[in-house]
Amino acid sequence: MKERDIQVTVNGRNAKKRIEARMLLSDFIRHELGLTGTHVGCENGVCGACTILVDGTAVRSCCTLAVQTEGCHIETIESLGRVNKLSPLQQAFWEKHGLQCGFCTPGMLMIMTELLRQNPNPDRAQIRERLNDNLCRCTGYEDIISSVERAVELMRAERGVQ
Amino acid sequence: MKPPVFDYEQPTSLRAALESLSRNTGTFKLLAGGYSLLPLLNARTISPECIIDISRIGELRYVTEEAGTIRIGALATHDQVMNNSAVIRECPIVFEAYKHVGNHTIRNRGTLCGSLCFNDPTAEMPLIMSLLGATFVVRSSWGSRTLSANDFFKGPFTNSLMPNEMLVEVRIPRQPAGHGHSFIEISQRYGDRGLAAAGCMLTLKYGVVSDVRIGFRNLGEGLGRVRAVEAELENKAVNAAAIDAASTAARQSVRPEADMHADAEYRRDVAATLTKRVIETALMRAGQTSHVPSFSGRLS
Numbered sequence A: 001m002k003e004r005d006i007q008v009t010v011n012g013r014n015a016k017k018r019i020e021a022r023m024l025l026s027d028f029i030r031h032e033l034g035l036t037g038t039h040v041g042c043e044n045g046v047c048g049a050c051t052i053l054v055d056g057t058a059v060r061s062c063c064t065l066a067v068q069t070e071g072c073h074i075e076t077i078e079s080l081g082r083v084n085k086l087s088p089l090q091q092a093f094w095e096k097h098g099l100q101c102g103f104c105t106p107g108m109l110m111i112m113t114e115l116l117r118q119n120p121n122p123d124r125a126q127i128r129e130r131l132n133d134n135l136c137r138c139t140g141y142e143d144i145i146s147s148v149e150r151a152v153e154l155m156r157a158e159r160g161v162q
Numbered sequence B: 001m002k003p004p005v006f007d008y009e010q011p012t013s014l015r016a017a018l019e020s021l022s023r024n025t026g027t028f029k030l031l032a033g034g035y036s037l038l039p040l041l042n043a044r045t046i047s048p049e050c051i052i053d054i055s056r057i058g059e060l061r062y063v064t065e066e067a068g069t070i071r072i073g074a075l076a077t078h079d080q081v082m083n084n085s086a087v088i089r090e091c092p093i094v095f096e097a098y099k100h101v102g103n104h105t106i107r108n109r110g111t112l113c114g115s116l117c118f119n120d121p122t123a124e125m126p127l128i129m130s131l132l133g134a135t136f137v138v139r140s141s142w143g144s145r146t147l148s149a150n151d152f153f154k155g156p157f158t159n160s161l162m163p164n165e166m167l168v169e170v171r172i173p174r175q176p177a178g179h180g181h182s183f184i185e186i187s188q189r190y191g192d193r194g195l196a197a198a199g200c201m202l203t204l205k206y207g208v209v210s211d212v213r214i215g216f217r218n219l220g221e222g223l224g225r226v227r228a229v230e231a232e233l234e235n236k237a238v239n240a241a242a243i244d245a246a247s248t249a250a251r252q253s254v255r256p257e258a259d260m261h262a263d264a265e266y267r268r269d270v271a272a273t274l275t276k277r278v279i280e281t282a283l284m285r286a287g288q289t290s291h292v293p294s295f296s297g298r299l300s
């Protein structure tokens, strides 16, 4: 069959569509669901701009077929915060200049969301290690690392940990 | 670009997958993690008529240890294999080499068996499985056969599977107790495709090395273990002359090709240098009771 019905949960909402089997998950999210926060850079698996979470793990959405995620829980950049209420990670990227053009930022925020869930207190080396996943052509990475460190502080404060 | 149009099947059991394989007479591809296949589809390098998506076959997503043999199912992800406690304990070279396989996001979804079937000349795991003496369990709806690494791997990007067969399991036998190991890869940036890599496993007793296994990646077609290099050390007393001889043998045995990143002569030098380094590191580690790997976060 060249087409298929899929049902997924995207940022807590149910989505049901009939799509072509060849449709990339990145295109499904952007074109079918109108969630254009997820960026598409290389469509080749290399840059990581398209990274989203599927059942809690970071996935390159340009190298995944949408039909492969039937029944899965998908989280995209839109699930993090709003303009008037940034999530701690977004707030930290804003404070520490973790972005310039912002093209890589949705992917960066999603890989770091996964990291901070797995390890709420990563050290600088661990943040660097994870940053290896994605490319940024602007910041030189240092400010992204500082942003994640700042997010760790903000999240600790939120949890009431000193 | 976008993938071409194809038929899509999503078997949820091994049996259904094997039936699907024997029923399909046109061009088709199995889809596991998709991190090698989707880039090819996106670029339209390949246009199969049908994609058989095996990623939902839960029964093949395992890493288990039974009587000293580690069994890894077709859908076990890189991450699952890399962080399995039996794998870390029994064959620490796997973890060491995995640090060079793509990155965390790739290892989340990419599978060990997908990487072995794809057999990219720069991929680390085909070499590691050769060094470990792993066997490959291959099945079709007609039956099953078990292949050695030597028989499973063919030239770059090829394996010896018949169209109706799939790799269902990789088995790593028990490794010599207290063996030393080392894997080193050179790339332009950490995480990039490897320019060249070498791996070594050996056992050291009373100053004599035995069960020496040395091999290379991306240093010439079909290079797995290289007997000419291993022979310079096997059952010999370790000394600088023996290591130099192995290093010289490596320079002579590899058949690297030039590309835009490095010429063949440079790669020969790298082969000789890496050989020395992996042997020295493996010797240093041999006999130590535990090799607790640590992810130091060092970037090179």
Ligand SMILES: Cc1cc2nc3c(=O)[nH]c(=O)nc-3n(C[C@H](O)[C@H](O)[C@H](O)COP(=O)(O)OP(=O)(O)OC[C@H]3O[C@@H](n4cnc5c(N)ncnc54)[C@H](O)[C@@H]3O)c2cc1C
Residues within 6 Å of the ligand: A044, A045, A046, B029, B030, B031, B032, B033, B034, B035, B036, B037, B038, B039, B074, B100, B101, B102, B103, B106, B109, B110, B111, B112, B113, B114, B115, B116, B117, B118, B122, B123, B124, B125, B161, B165, B166, B167, B168, B191, B192, B193, B194
């Ligand atoms: C940015 C990036 C960097 C990468 N870096 C590295 C790296 O440094 N080292 C490395 O080794 N790899 C690297 N990879 C590749 C990655 O490891 C892939 O996950 C792996 O090569 C293929 O596994 P897969 O499960 O994704 O397979 P897929 O892409 O789904 O399949 C690969 C091929 O194997 C076939 N296949 C899959 N499973 C089976 C089976 N059970 N039986 C028969 N045929 C099967 C498929 O038909 C296909 O032809 C990288 C990938 C990307 C996108």
Ligand code: FES
Residues within 6 Å of the ligand: A039, A040, A041, A042, A043, A044, A045, A046, A047, A048, A049, A050, A051, A060, A061, A062, A063
């Ligand atoms: S757009 Fe998906 S990795 Fe670059």
Ligand code: FES
Residues within 6 Å of the ligand: A098, A099, A100, A101, A102, A103, A104, A105, A135, A136, A137, A138, A139
């Ligand atoms: S901010 Fe421009 S690519 Fe990262």
